[in-house]
Structure formats: C-alpha cells, structure tokens
Amino acid sequence: MGDHVSGKGLKRADLARRTGCNLETIRYYEKIGIMPEPPRTASRYRVYDERHVARLRFILRGRELGFSLDELRELLRLVDRGTQTCAEVKTMTEQHLAEVRTKIADLKQIEKVLAATAAQCSGGEVPECPVLETLAS
Amino acid sequence: MGDHVSGKGLKRADLARRTGCNLETIRYYEKIGIMPEPPRTASRYRVYDERHVARLRFILRGRELGFSLDELRELLRLVDRGTQTCAEVKTMTEQHLAEVRTKIADLKQIEKVLAATAAQCSGGEVPECPVLETLAS
DNA sequence: GATAAGGTCTGTAGTAACTACAGACTCAAA
DNA sequence: TTTGAGTCTGTAGTTACTACAGACCTTATC
Known part of the structure; x- marks a missing residue:
C-alpha cells in the first residue's frame, strides 16, 4: 500500500x-x-x-x-511564503552564529579551568584534590 | 525566626x-x-x-x-564518604573535560559552516539564499 | 482461508534541569 | 489587627526528543 x-x-x-x-x-x-x-x-x-x-x-x-525548532519554523515560514529575501535569512543566521560563538567562548573558558585544575591533580590515593577545591571556591 | x-x-x-x-x-x-x-x-x-x-x-x-547533576551527585558522594581519592575525582574531571572538548569541536564545525554560508549572502531583497541552499543540501 | 509476523496507529510517559504558579499558611511590622 | 511579604506544598510548563502499550492493519506463508 x-x-x-x-x-x-x-x-x-x-x-x-x-x-x-x-x-x-x-x-x-x-x-x-x-x-x-x-x-x-x-x-x-x-x-x-x-x-x-x-x-x-x-x-x-x-x-x-x-x-532551534522555533528558528527552523520561522525559516520554513519564510520559505513557504515564497517571497523571503536573502536579507531576512541572513539576519537570522548571523544571530544564530553569534549564539554559537558565545557558546564556544563559554566552553573554552570551562575547558581552561578544567584542564588547569586536572593538571594540578596528583592522581594519587590522597584525599586532597584540586578539583574539589576549585568547586568549593 | x-x-x-x-x-x-x-x-x-x-x-x-x-x-x-x-x-x-x-x-x-x-x-x-x-x-x-x-x-x-x-x-x-x-x-x-x-x-x-x-x-x-x-x-x-x-x-x-x-x-551534570548526576556527575555532581557522584562527586558529592565521594566528598561525603570522606575517603575519596584525588585519583577518582581526576578521572571524572578528565572524562568531563573530554566531553567539553568534543562539544567545542562540534560547535566550531557548525560555526565554520554558518560563517561561510552567511558570507555568501548578498543580503539583498532577492529570493535566492545560500543559507537555504545549505540547509536543503 | 487462517494465522503469524511485522508495520502503523493513538495517546501518554519519561528524559535533564530547571522555573513558575496557585492556594494555603505563617510571620513581622505598623 | 490587618496587611504585606515570605514560605509551604504540589503540580505544570519548558526543549527536543524517545519509547512504550494496546489496538489495528498488511503481508507472507501454509
């Protein structure tokens, strides 16, 4: 069928x-x-x-x-309307791009802290731990 | 009170x-x-x-x-146990760090595609749009 | 034709990590 | 005393899915 x-x-x-x-x-x-x-x-x-x-x-x-699905809904609305302009779509894309760049920057900062902290770890069987101290600070 | x-x-x-x-x-x-x-x-x-x-x-x-809250729950369990070792915490941290790095790499790839696509846009009042073509491909 | 296996249908519940609200109660100050 | 603010509980909403139960349908095989 x-x-x-x-x-x-x-x-x-x-x-x-x-x-x-x-x-x-x-x-x-x-x-x-x-x-x-x-x-x-x-x-x-x-x-x-x-x-x-x-x-x-x-x-x-x-x-x-x-x-996001909401952004795609809007994008598709422009497509369906059939009269969308490149300008409208470009604006949405650039907005999204800015968000992506912000997220990357945030994650890089996180990476920096995590990497620096983990590097301080002895990795031994001791109770003192730089990671826990970082979290507590 | x-x-x-x-x-x-x-x-x-x-x-x-x-x-x-x-x-x-x-x-x-x-x-x-x-x-x-x-x-x-x-x-x-x-x-x-x-x-x-x-x-x-x-x-x-x-x-x-x-x-994640689950990871923190585990971290806190180690803390509460009072006998956690630096080694255990370091392992969790490095695992998390690896995830963060993966996310950064993913986002960078996204950024690359978005930036390249948006750069192709005329930004004019025309219906043709490189972003939509990228999405459709 | 009968039957069994598998696909599809619906509605609903679960996931992460919150956030917000309604309606009842309590507390502190004027 | 009364009013306003804070707290209590339980529950619903958010994003973007994913999964399942129980009913129905289709297809293949005998």
Missing part, C-alpha cells in the same frame, strides 16, 4: 530511512506543526512524498547546525 | 541570596536528593546553615563548569 499507488508513496518508516530521522520524531515534528500533516490511506496510514523528504532533511540539517 | 535563634539560621531566600541560586531551584535540588533535607522550624520552614551554603555553592560552581 502507498508504495505501489504511484511508485512514490512513502510510509513513515520509509521516510525515516530516507532521512536518517528517528521514526517517532517524524510524528513529533508533525504534532508541533513543523512538518505538514501528510495525506492518509483509508486505514489512516501516513503517505509521504519527495517534498516531505526534502522538508525533513532541511529540518534535520538545521538541527545539526544548532538551530 | 531562624536568623535570631543562633545568628546563623538561614531561610530559603537567604540561601538563595547568599549563593545566587534561584529560590525554586533550591527546593528542586532537595527533591532530587543532591541537597540534604534541612531541619525545619515548628511551622515547617526550612533552616539552613553554612554547610548548606558551601554545598550549594559547590553544586552551582560544578554546573557552571558543565557537570
């Missing part, structure tokens, strides 16, 4: 396989309205096509790049 | 002020067993002392350094 109708009807598991997405996540994306409700067979099985594959890939790629 | 008993009884809001911790978070940490249940007044108000301040600061500092 689905697949033989026109040679391109995909079931949920097919969509999952094609995109690498988790099976349940597809349903979740539909529920929160970031993936459109697909047509159904008579017995209520979801039927996807290539546009669903493309959209889900877009979302997954965006997630890989650290966009 | 609390404060005048011996000059060091702290109420929940006092503990929050002293540590910078959110008021509700204190109750949450108690609920999940990472902060001990403090003694109570007759009317069931929590009463904290300096040891609670120290422990909460330990937790908050650990969170700042990216340790």
